[in-house]
Amino acid sequence: MATITTPQVIPSPAEDADALLKAFQGWGTDEQAVIAVLAHRDAAQRKQIRVAYEQNYNENLIQRLQSELSGDLERAMYHWVLDPVERQAMMANAATKCIHEDYPVIVEIACANSCAELLAVKRAYHALYKCSLEEDVAARATGNLCSLLLALVGTYRYDGDEVNDALAKSEAKILYESVTNGETNHREIIRIVGTRSKAQLNATFGWFKEEHGTSIIKALQLGADPTGYSHALRTAVRCISDANKYFVKVLRNAMHKSGTDEDSLTRVIVMHAEKDLKGIKDAFHKRASVALEQAIDRDTSGDYKSFLMALLGGGI
Amino acid sequence: MATITTPQVIPSPAEDADALLKAFQGWGTDEQAVIAVLAHRDAAQRKQIRVAYEQNYNENLIQRLQSELSGDLERAMYHWVLDPVERQAMMANAATKCIHEDYPVIVEIACANSCAELLAVKRAYHALYKCSLEEDVAARATGNLCSLLLALVGTYRYDGDEVNDALAKSEAKILYESVTNGETNHREIIRIVGTRSKAQLNATFGWFKEEHGTSIIKALQLGADPTGYSHALRTAVRCISDANKYFVKVLRNAMHKSGTDEDSLTRVIVMHAEKDLKGIKDAFHKRASVALEQAIDRDTSGDYKSFLMALLGGGI
Numbered sequence: 291m292a293t294i295t296t297p298q299v300i301p302s303p304a305e306d307a308d309a310l311l312k313a314f315q316g317w318g319t320d321e322q323a324v325i326a327v328l329a330h331r332d333a334a335q336r337k338q339i340r341v342a343y344e345q346n347y348n349e350n351l352i353q354r355l356q357s358e359l360s361g362d363l364e365r366a367m368y369h370w371v372l373d374p375v376e377r378q379a380m381m382a383n384a385a386t387k388c389i390h391e392d393y394p395v396i397v398e399i400a401c402a403n404s405c406a407e408l409l410a411v412k413r414a415y416h417a418l419y420k421c422s423l424e425e426d427v428a429a430r431a432t433g434n435l436c437s438l439l440l441a442l443v444g445t446y447r448y449d450g451d452e453v454n455d456a457l458a459k460s461e462a463k464i465l466y467e468s469v470t471n472g473e474t475n476h477r478e479i480i481r482i483v484g485t486r487s488k489a490q491l492n493a494t495f496g497w498f499k500e501e502h503g504t505s506i507i508k509a510l511q512l513g514a515d516p517t518g519y520s521h522a523l524r525t526a527v528r529c530i531s532d533a534n535k536y537f538v539k540v541l542r543n544a545m546h547k548s549g550t551d552e553d554s555l556t557r558v559i560v561m562h563a564e565k566d567l568k569g570i571k572d573a574f575h576k577r578a579s580v581a582l583e584q585a586i587d588r589d590t591s592g593d594y595k596s597f598l599m600a601l602l603g604g605g606i
Numbered sequence: 607m608a609t610i611t612t613p614q615v616i617p618s619p620a621e622d623a624d625a626l627l628k629a630f631q632g633w634g635t636d637e638q639a640v641i642a643v644l645a646h647r648d649a650a651q652r653k654q655i656r657v658a659y660e661q662n663y664n665e666n667l668i669q670r671l672q673s674e675l676s677g678d679l680e681r682a683m684y685h686w687v688l689d690p691v692e693r694q695a696m697m698a699n700a701a702t703k704c705i706h707e708d709y710p711v712i713v714e715i716a717c718a719n720s721c722a723e724l725l726a727v728k729r730a731y732h733a734l735y736k737c738s739l740e741e742d743v744a745a746r747a748t749g750n751l752c753s754l755l756l757a758l759v760g761t762y763r764y765d766g767d768e769v770n771d772a773l774a775k776s777e778a779k780i781l782y783e784s785v786t787n788g789e790t791n792h793r794e795i796i797r798i799v800g801t802r803s804k805a806q807l808n809a810t811f812g813w814f815k816e817e818h819g820t821s822i823i824k825a826l827q828l829g830a831d832p833t834g835y836s837h838a839l840r841t842a843v844r845c846i847s848d849a850n851k852y853f854v855k856v857l858r859n860a861m862h863k864s865g866t867d868e869d870s871l872t873r874v875i876v877m878h879a880e881k882d883l884k885g886i887k888d889a890f891h892k893r894a895s896v897a898l899e900q901a902i903d904r905d906t907s908g909d910y911k912s913f914l915m916a917l918l919g920g921g922i
Binding site for chain 1: 728732736737738739740741744745753760761762763764765766768778791797800801802803804835905
């Protein structure tokens with residue numbers, strides 16, 4: 291469930307565009323006015339505002355926002371105003387350019403989306419970049435990380451609920467042997483995690499835990515490797531097992547004592563605010579014994595904080 | 607362009623179903639009557655006939671055809687009556703079960719279809735088998751053959767016409783070095799052939815020939831390997847370079863002096879008769895200096911021959 295709220299009576303796109311123009315004019319930008327409009331409009335409404343703004347003022351709204359805002363608020367607003375599918379294609383593309391560090395973004399897009407949603411992102415990628423996400427991943431990643439990411443973004447996973455229990459049992463055994471073996475059999479791990487349906491994988495992970503008394507995620511931590519592969523694999527397993535729980539982990543890591551990772555915080559809030567942030571918020575509260583709003587309130591400030599709070603359902 | 611012909615006035619599905627029932631009744635089956643109906647109906651019409659037959663006679667038409675016909679005609683008619691997309695999904699599934707021999711079917715489906723057509727086949731595969739084509743390929747193939755097939759079926763290739771000439775030149779060099787190197791670098795070959803767009807690959811293959819005076823297909827023949835991988839790779843390159851030319855080769859091999867390979871002959875004719883068999887027929891005539899109809903006339907006989915001839919546009 292989404293967390294954003296929209297007013298009962300939505301102003302026309304032209305009225306919203308006008309309110310934005312007014313917020314840009316004069317000395318300094320009225321950031322609160324910008325947030326009051328854009329944080330409380332859904333994707334279709336934001337698109338209409340972009341179109342109305344361009345038609346009426348002969349100027350690209352996204353570019354104007356980038357020049358009017360700055361810092362974390364600018365980056366967050368930039369991503370928020372984009373179409374949700376294009377936004378993911380753009381985030382995936384940016385991640386391919388620094389793939390040995392930013393691979394978690396690609397894993398999230400591949401594993402936390404449904405297969406129909408992933409396909410939509412891949413189509414948007416074609417339209418924006420005149421090439422496929424697969425070829426950019428294949429050309430820029432190396433080794434096992436490359437094989438894993440390619441399987442994750444390439445496979446058009448079956449998304450039904452049917453589970454083959456015998457297969458789950460036998461593949462849990464293969465995974466266990468592959469993970470605990472001195473010479474880890476990455477090919478088999480990548481094959482199973484990269485191609486089986488999510489329902490099938492969750493049955494396999496369940497068997498793994500039942501048979502071996504430890505979760506596959508913990509078992510995977512045994513084998514360290516210097517490339518991002520092991521981490522990417524654990525990220526994939528986490529996203530497939532329980533995406534909400536995974537995003538709670540990202541949020542908690544982003545608001546760690548050692549400092550705030552605004553990019554990760556923004557990514558989770560912006561990408562999920564009009565999709566499933568309610569579930570992530572509830573899971574966060576349960577896990578951290580503090581509401582997500584409180585944690586964000588403590589860790590951020592200014593207009594950036596106001597914007598995130600608005601996306602979380604506050605202040606209308 | 608398709609080769610099948612349909613009558614100017616199409617009988618109703620109920621009339622066609624009735625004609626088929628009459629052809630099945632009495633002593634022996636009237637194969638010519640069956641061919642006269644089904645070989646001259648397009649996919650949508652055949653589907654309506656299947657529905658009408660089942661409704662009116664409470665019997666599955668495909669099963670009845672299988673019990674009434676036999677040999678090569680039965681197998682060809684069985685595939686012909688199916689929905690074209692489901693037919694490919696079923697052929698791909700059958701091929702995964704004997705993947706180290708039947709991989710060419712999978713390569714053809716992955717590379718001779720557009721990316722939208724391949725996606726439709728993968729969707730039909732989900733619906734029919736409650737799993738993905740990718741997981742069946744990954745579970746049943748091994749080694750480089752597996753990596754290649756997975757990239758071919760998994761990648762949602764970009765299908766635009768844009769070509770990056772500098773990339774084509776640099777990847778032609780990578781391919782040449784990978785192929786001619788004693789220790790062939792399969793990973794790079796699979797990456798390029800498996801993920802780049804067809805337009806991009808054709809530019810790369812063009813540069814390869816220009817720079818090295820030999821086609822990549824000929825160069826690939828230098829490195830023999832005991833698994834199907836090398837052959838699968840050449841098949842992929844052929845399908846991507848010029849699918850018509852590739853199917854001409856399949857047809858010529860199927861009608862070789864040493865005997866006829868009816869399965870391959872049927873596959874090409876049935877799969878392309880209502881899609882692009884006209885182009886394949888023209889390319890065959892040019893290459894073999896004999897019309898495809900003449901070659902088939904020489905190599906086949908009986909009702910099977912009549913059926914293929916009808917699919918090629920003969921006798922209405």
